[in-house]
Amino acid sequence: MKYMQLAEHINHQIETDQLHVNDRLPSLKQLEEQLGMSKETVLKGLNYLSEKGIIESVYRKGYYVRRKAQHHPYRIFFLLDKMNILRDRIYYSFLNTIKDFADVDVFFHHHNFKVFEKLIHENLNNYTHFVITTFLREDPSALLNQIPPHKRIIIDYDEKNLSGDYTSIYQDFKSNIYDSLVELLPRLKKYNQLILIAPEEAYHAHAVIAGFKLFSKEYKFKNKIAHRVEEEAFEKGNVYITFGRYDLDDVSIIKLSRKNNWKLGKDIGLLSYNDTAVKEVLENGITVISTDFDKMGEEAAKAIIEKRIIRMRDPSKVILRNSL
Structure with a gap:
């Protein structure tokens, strides 16, 4: 998150006495x-520091330093594959729970193994804990095993071949879809x-x-x-189960349904993965299989x-709405 770079910049200036308590920060421009x-x-970035109590906004005057940055017992390396609404929920739930105990630095690998590898290697000795989401084509176990268990x-994906006793909170994708379809069996039977x-x-x-198989x-x-x-394969009587693609497949199905009346x-x-506010109201409600990311x-x-x-397996639940 780019705004965190500003927060780190100002914190560094405070810690190195380039800025002192009651000093005015440079203007926004x-x-x-x-x-x-x-x-x-x-x-x-300024709002983040304000929420921490490190700076304060004075009406029509600007931002002022009010105290040095908090030094917490833990420093967390938080590595995500990407940022979207679901990752946002994981991050802010984590941050809101731990904010009084830890400083958290956020990184992204964007499913690029070389970026993932570089971030791990460069930070192995810099943090008390490493919270990591993987989802990589390559096997990351050798890298992850370099982190003390x-x-x-x-989080989110149950990686294999990891050594030691470590924390894992994950989705079981195979069981989640199977269990959800069993729960929905009476509804599914009316489709071809x-x-x-x-x-x-x-x-x-x-x-x-x-x-699914x-x-x-x-x-x-x-x-x-x-x-x-x-x-060309869109037929009356089908049930479509979608995931990924930023919900573009849901949009395609809705458009084709409207086209055919x-x-x-x-x-x-239509059964879609992961609940959002839009799916609650779109077409009078889309039925979802959703994990509790919070x-x-x-x-x-x-x-x-x-x-x-x-x-811990973070189980999914079915939210039944009008699309099924």
Whole structure:
């Protein structure tokens, strides 16, 4: 998060006595020019420091230093694959739980193994704990095993081949889809075919596909796996299960349903992964399989604060709405 660079810059100036308590900070425009940031980013950074009580905004005068940065017992390396609304929920739940105990630095690898490797190597000795989300094509176990187990917290994806006793709070993608489809069985029986839209770029697709195939076989459902929504194969009586692609597959299904004058929940079924405010109201509600990402962040923070090692599956739940 770029605004954190501003917060770190000002904290460093305070700690090295370049800025003192009651000193006025440079103006917004000066900070924009000095750091090459937009006004919005600068304001986010200043608001972050204000919430910490390190600086204070004085009406029509600017920002003033009120105290030195807090020094907490823990310093956290928080590495995410990307930032989206779901990762945002994990991060802020984690931060709100641990903010009185730790300083948290956030990094992103964007599914790039070389970036992931560089970030781990450069920071091995700099933090008390490492909270990491992986989702990489390559096996990261050798790198992750360089982090002492008691400092290692793996979230969202259950990595294999890791040594020692470490904390892991993860989704079981295979079990989650299987259990959810079993729960929805009475609804699914009125449809002709289940179609899983599994994007090729999705890092956990293999586990979702395995759970989908197991359910379809055990309950004798006609089924198909596709990588995208195809208009020529779009048929009345299908149930579509979607995940990934920033919900673009959901949009495609809704557009095709409207084009054919078919009604979601009657002529076409739609089951989507991960709940958002939009899915609650879109087309009178989209049925979702959703994981409690807030709980994931909270439990990771508690494990550090309470000095516990935990392994916990963060189970999904079905939120039934009109699209199924």
